[in-house]
Amino acid sequence: MAATVCAFQTVDARAAEKITIIVGGINKLIYLPPKLAENIGYFKDEGLDVELQSQQAGVDAENELLAGAAQAVVGFYDHSIDLQAKGKDIESIVVFGLVPGSMEMVRTDAAASIRNMGDIKGKTLGVTGLGSSSAFLGQYLASRYGLKTSDYSMLPVGAGNSLIASLKQQRVEVAWTTEPTTSLLRTGGDAKVLVDLSSVEGTKAALGGLYPASSLYVQRSWADTHKTEAQKLARAFVKTLQFIHTHSPEEIAAKMPADYYGGNKALYVQALKASLPMYSADGKMPDGGPETVLKVMSGFNANIKGKHIDLSKTYTNEFVDQAK
Template identity: 45%
Template sequence: MRRIRRIRLAGLGLALAGLLATAGCNSAAKSTSSGSDGSGKVTIGVGGQVLLSYLPTTLAAQLGYYKEEGLNVELQDLQAGSKALQAMIGGSTNVTSGFYEHTIQMQQKRQEIKSFVTMLKLPGVVLAVSPKNASSIGSLKDLKGKVVGVTAPGSSTDFFLKYALSKSGMAAGDVSVTAIGAGSTAVAAMEEGKVAAAVMLDPAVSQLEKRAGKLKTLYDLRTVAGVESVYGTGSYPAAVLYAKSAWLQNNPETARKLTRALTRTLEWIAAHDGTEIAAKMPASYAGGDTALYARAIEHAKPMFTADGKMPQDGPAAVLETQRTSNPEMKGADVDLAKTYTDEFIG
């Protein structure tokens, strides 16, 4: 009897395996990871949750908008945009809250990644000089031979540094680049003089200024004027939600729900001041100074889009900087229409 039972169980196992294999073949184009339509589970990798660039991604959860859309969203803080991208490519996340330029970079690598919500129309990066080097560094050329901090190699801060060096007639190898992270580690590296300068984002910039006094900045892309001076355009898409094109194709309703949650959040940001927004965010993000955090958010509000749509002249500006700063992009054939979509908005 036991032998017969084992045979029957084995036969049942083979039958189930056959059914699963057939189902897999019939839905080869469908995503097998979490986040497929109907499951409600979506894992979003964030390129540094404490950064104001990605504030809407976290705020949407704090406001309960993901849940109201019927989604079970898990946010993974991956500290840098390049790491968040790698996690999604590797399959451990479904969606990335990162910078738009990654969609262009990955097309060149024959991987279709598409942005579907644009949160930031200004990049918000600041190339600041360490307070310990303020007297000796007055321009980008003074950084030659020195150590410059970025959040992580391959991240947007890194590519901005390379672009700025190239525009100034310098080579990427003229400076030594090191990773300093995005939050308190970046502040400490600058305050202690471990780097001569760094490409930073808020709230770290505001936190450093409070501790060390007004910073000497070589570039400040938190304003339209600052962006125009560098890129010649008043908008430069930065923080977005992006996913593999295949995931979007297979999960349109999930993408639409994510989009609604984020566009509602952007509308909420526009209707509330920095203090009200700070009160909704995790207390730890303020770095011990809620008032300073609220002011930084208030100053950052003009950087956010009103409706989540891609600025019309933005993609071409980003492509141009990639061709200047990224050797892999020189002469690359890029179809910008495949790097973003507004189809899930509205």
Template identity: 35%
Template sequence: MTPPRFTRRHFTLAAGAAAATLAVPALGAEGRIEKPKLSLAVGGKAAFYYLPLTISEQLGYFKAEGLDVEISDFAGGAKSLQALVGGSADVVSGAYEHTINMQSKNQFIQSFVLMGRAPQIAMGVSTKALPHYKSLADLRGKKIGVSAPGSSTNMVANLVLTRAGIKSGDVSYVGVGTAAGALTALRSGQIDAMSNTDPVMTMLEQRGDVKIISDTRTLKGTQEVFGGPMPAACLYTNADFVKQNPNTCQALANAIVRGLKWLQTAGPSDIIKTVPEAYLLGDRALYLASFNKVREAIALDGMLPDEGARTALRALSSFEPSVKPEKIDLARTYTNEFARRAKDKFKA
């Protein structure tokens, strides 16, 4: 696949993402957690995209930090974002690029700990529906499955199609989730192609159900698709929540970074024993094959790289007219202060 040729288009990143520590309050000396019981929204928790969240939950790391976290699982990232905006969730486990998209709508949300350093999203065409597929032009007028419209899986599909001159209106996007429903949607012919996460995409790929045409499950593949490092899953919330609840955000970051450290040395059997049985989708071997494929995409220490934020802005502005680079202040979309403290605490 031809690597992207994003132009800088006279971006002015003002003080730059180096100022990402802007407006983060000092932690209370006593470390009192302002909101020990909180609600967290996620879109497709069974996906490897959110594995660090599941690990931190299953191993009791949130409880160890004095948190009672109620996790609500939605069909996709756009739905969990809606929960935050609507006030039914305090924090979201979701894609970093939503922080940029929302700022373009004059709403400020902020990432405070990174879980994924590559999107882990693959796009494939159905070998049954499109047996003679030759190029992206063949997808005009077709139905493309995504976790949920407006989610990061939708974003990757938009990016890939836009580079081939295909507008979002030239295809139909269908929300299929990130688990068994997604497998069924493709195999039954409800959709012609799909942009989704693992383990779903590896399962479809290994059984010959899809032909992969774009792949960000590895760092190399992400570089080819986005032209740079692309941050993925993170914990984000309203900027005001971060200011008002610094100790709560620190506790959440601590739990996630501790989970990230555990994942660095975890073996396949450790993963199988820790995740819920339902996440395996009935096939342990394929689940582990999927894990091996995306393992390097999992963040190491919770820190979001400045260049990654710039990559996300370039990517979004290339197909989303409402995202104008010169009007986006990246320093307000994320902070590394909490992750930095957690990294020091756990030696991640």
């Protein structure tokens, strides 16, 4: 009898174990699912104790994960590839975005002379952080026009208000950003779209295929020893993705904190409506997606050059398949 009680206590303790998830900019629409899942109550429905924390750059979030300060990160899938090259076993267990959901935005006063990424020679490109997904994507897009990384400068400008300030203060000519910041910049007349990676069509045209981006990734050792928790997280997030695909932008926005609207709920709903097609419906890694990501990263990530990357170890559909 005592052994049975002890067993139940162990299960209860495991169920109550806090899971810290760091999100690479929690108010970005590309990272909508975590806060939406929390507010709908899907984590609680699974018996999970989840704490969401925000970091503006995914490269900072991955460092927290490796240090053991978090159990999971919501960031770009490409970090799994980068970290494998560094000898770290990280895997994406749920894919949220089939495309980056971003845009390269050009300052309005510079738009006449910068009509594509080949025109940023001698200019400054704003990225969320050096070594970030935004940096690799920007470098790849510029390389398609024959530019070398030495032909332009890169400046880490973060996201949201700090990015907007960098454009208004003319510290950068072009910057990588996501909704709702892209809509704020366009509505305010501060910037125009240079490259659109927010749609499937635009991403395929710019990158040659789907580019799985926002995802939930964990250390493989954690997933192997916490399969129950990983399964519950996957189930909560698959339900969230299904909610996104079965509800209107207005209904989804109503579940989000009012301060995410930036004082303009109508603009937030508009940005959300534009973003809906980028979300996966089932959380699975799209066919060919990892290969596109590796192609983009290979030319500009010194960690990857000359190394064999086993893409099959950078993600798993095991948990989302069971979530169905």
